[in-house]
Amino acid sequence: MKYAIVGFGTAGYHALKAIRTQDPKGEIDVYTNTSMPPYNPMLTTYYAVGKLEYEGMFPFGSLESIQKEFPFELHQEEAIKVHSEEHSVETANGQKEYDRILIATGARAFAPPVKGLKPENAYLMRTVEDAQRLKERLQQGDVKNAIVVGASMVGIKVVEVLQKQGINTWLLDLAPYIFPLAAYPQVAQVIQERVEQQGVHLKFSVTIDHMEEEDGQQIAVLTDGSRIPTDIVGLCIGTRTNTQVVDEKIALGKGIIVDQHMQTNVPGIYAAGDCCEGNNLENGQTQLIGLWANANRQGTTAGNNMAGQEMVYEGNILHNITRFMEMDFIGFGDNRIEGEVLEYGTLGKGMYIRLVLKDHRIAGANILDNCSISGIVKNYMLRLFGGDTGKLPVYQRAALESAGLSSAFLDELEGKIHGCH
Amino acid sequence: MKRYVIDLDMSKCVSCGACTVACMDQNDFVVQDGRRPRRNIFDMEQLEDGKVCFHHLSLGCMHCTDAPCIVGCPSACLSKDPETGMTIYDTTNCIGCHSCAMACPYGVPAFGADGKMTKCDGCYLRIQHGMLPACVKACPFGALQLVDLDDPQQAIPAQHSLRQSSLELLKAQV
Ligand SMILES: Cc1cc2nc3c(=O)[nH]c(=O)nc-3n(C[C@H](O)[C@H](O)[C@H](O)COP(=O)(O)OP(=O)(O)OC[C@H]3O[C@@H](n4cnc5c(N)ncnc54)[C@H](O)[C@@H]3O)c2cc1C
Ligand code: SF4
Ligand code: SF4
Ligand code: SF4
Numbered sequence: 001m002k003y004a005i006v007g008f009g010t011a012g013y014h015a016l017k018a019i020r021t022q023d024p025k026g027e028i029d030v031y032t033n034t035s036m037p038p039y040n041p042m043l044t045t046y047y048a049v050g051k052l053e054y055e056g057m058f059p060f061g062s063l064e065s066i067q068k069e070f071p072f073e074l075h076q077e078e079a080i081k082v083h084s085e086e087h088s089v090e091t092a093n094g095q096k097e098y099d100r101i102l103i104a105t106g107a108r109a110f111a112p113p114v115k116g117l118k119p120e121n122a123y124l125m126r127t128v129e130d131a132q133r134l135k136e137r138l139q140q141g142d143v144k145n146a147i148v149v150g151a152s153m154v155g156i157k158v159v160e161v162l163q164k165q166g167i168n169t170w171l172l173d174l175a176p177y178i179f180p181l182a183a184y185p186q187v188a189q190v191i192q193e194r195v196e197q198q199g200v201h202l203k204f205s206v207t208i209d210h211m212e213e214e215d216g217q218q219i220a221v222l223t224d225g226s227r228i229p230t231d232i233v234g235l236c237i238g239t240r241t242n243t244q245v246v247d248e249k250i251a252l253g254k255g256i257i258v259d260q261h262m263q264t265n266v267p268g269i270y271a272a273g274d275c276c277e278g279n280n281l282e283n284g285q286t287q288l289i290g291l292w293a294n295a296n297r298q299g300t301t302a303g304n305n306m307a308g309q310e311m312v313y314e315g316n317i318l319h320n321i322t323r324f325m326e327m328d329f330i331g332f333g334d335n336r337i338e339g340e341v342l343e344y345g346t347l348g349k350g351m352y353i354r355l356v357l358k359d360h361r362i363a364g365a366n367i368l369d370n371c372s373i374s375g376i377v378k379n380y381m382l383r384l385f386g387g388d389t390g391k392l393p394v395y396q397r398a399a400l401e402s403a404g405l406s407s408a409f410l411d412e413l414e415g416k417i418h419g420c421h
Numbered sequence: 422m423k424r425y426v427i428d429l430d431m432s433k434c435v436s437c438g439a440c441t442v443a444c445m446d447q448n449d450f451v452v453q454d455g456r457r458p459r460r461n462i463f464d465m466e467q468l469e470d471g472k473v474c475f476h477h478l479s480l481g482c483m484h485c486t487d488a489p490c491i492v493g494c495p496s497a498c499l500s501k502d503p504e505t506g507m508t509i510y511d512t513t514n515c516i517g518c519h520s521c522a523m524a525c526p527y528g529v530p531a532f533g534a535d536g537k538m539t540k541c542d543g544c545y546l547r548i549q550h551g552m553l554p555a556c557v558k559a560c561p562f563g564a565l566q567l568v569d570l571d572d573p574q575q576a577i578p579a580q581h582s583l584r585q586s587s588l589e590l591l592k593a594q595v
Contacts, residue, residue, distance in 0.1 A: 042518075059497035292495050394478065399527060
């Protein structure tokens, strides 16, 4: 068998590992447009702030050590096109045919141009180069004021880096509150208060309209007319899937559409990780779920199926844990769905959980200031979405109670799930 | 590679706490650190179908096959010990992100003042040297057992086994 893996992030790495384990003799070509081993985009801010060494961004070690463990042919060249009819990968050096092809090209940080913003003052956060650029700029010591646009999980991590350097930092978003894709407004309110207490300025329902220069100082002019002096601008507005390599025969939404084997609509061509749309267990539709664990599972599933092993990945729900400025915020499921609200704890004073119940399921959850209940709550949500009858086994109950949830709350939750209250 | 786990026979445990004390001793556990111990015992009273039921449990890492915590960690701190199959860790690059806690359906990973993760490592070094995990050795009732997954004779009867009764639940974890 001849295999191609296009893109060598964590999804590509996990596929390589699975293929090599199943097929020790197969020919595996890995195409990568970087000269680095697979890195974790989520670790970039930890490197920028000095919490991780450079090597720490590469969780699976060097290219040499990976090659030794799971032998493959490295092609350090950008794939230009994956041709679905010919089953081939095209690069500047020619075209090569394969039995199985995986597209694992991930995503890129995306920001529309800001009028008047000098490229040297604009910072994205996704790649190793992005992290190095920001780190080097901060080491120059000429940054006194900064603006970050995008109150997302990425945006807040960049804010944290800047704030730790003593930089006067603003966080803006067009949305009305922080973490708009995961938080309930009440929870967002408390998070915002805390972020402000730590000296970060927040402004919502606005963004930068354009930049001006006044006596050598860069000024951001916002859409509400206010003017903020700033030396650099962090753009954490969004991501775009890297789908330029697919031809018109491969089904595409916001990402490459895959089934539960991670196969595209073209047999023999697979996709995994941030470039693809897999199943969302909450609504049964395909959706981009750009998360590390998801990319790992998808890569492993694709690799096994490519090597002839039947493996199904049923999908995932939106889930995120963000630890920043000494707090944990956890968001599960779709925060737009409305339903019956069940809360435990006092918001802002120790462990707090807010659940939104709908149709005998937990449609969404926010947890603040406690990570140890999160794994069990997520497991419970997943089981309910999978059709489970919704009893918490005694050992999960024990762990939840020891973490601080009361048995009365758990009784109430189970009662409501079963609809007998 | 051997595939060992530490399983609990739920019909035999009496919540005496000998396992937890042995674990603390083995791992030089300092209570003042504020960290949750690696093994915890529970004595639960629950109303089930109008009857009061008593449950005795000793909970630590289940050393899951295809462990969700390994998949979830962004820094590859968690892994399987090639000799014993226990879920072990090296937190040199741990960033304290708590992703492992969000991934674990048993609520196992714990964090101390340094922000780094710790958990039960199955006493894999003891096992490598032919000894039992400290908790298993200490249990006076044979409730905790070191089980070789590839040896069916070693398994705890399914209806009493914590591991086997939670397999379905683990399947949902993605
Ligand atoms: C700042 C930040 C914070 C994050 N925080 C979290 C978090 O807290 N929790 C979480 O779960 N996830 C988080 N994520 C998301 C997580 O990092 C991703 O979901 C995951 O890394 C996706 O892996 P991947 O392999 O699909 O893609 P990528 O890591 O993007 O890898 C794709 C690779 O393909 C290469 N490539 C692209 N096109 C081509 C081509 N044509 N030819 C050859 N090579 C190509 C790219 O250069 C890249 O190396 C975060 C991301 C960022 C940026
Ligand atoms: S998921 Fe939890 S129980 Fe399973 S191996 Fe990891 S820490 Fe242990
Ligand atoms: S807290 Fe540490 S061990 Fe746990 S997932 Fe994060 S980096 Fe990995
Ligand atoms: S030592 Fe044995 S009986 Fe005592 S709490 Fe631990 S597992 Fe239960």
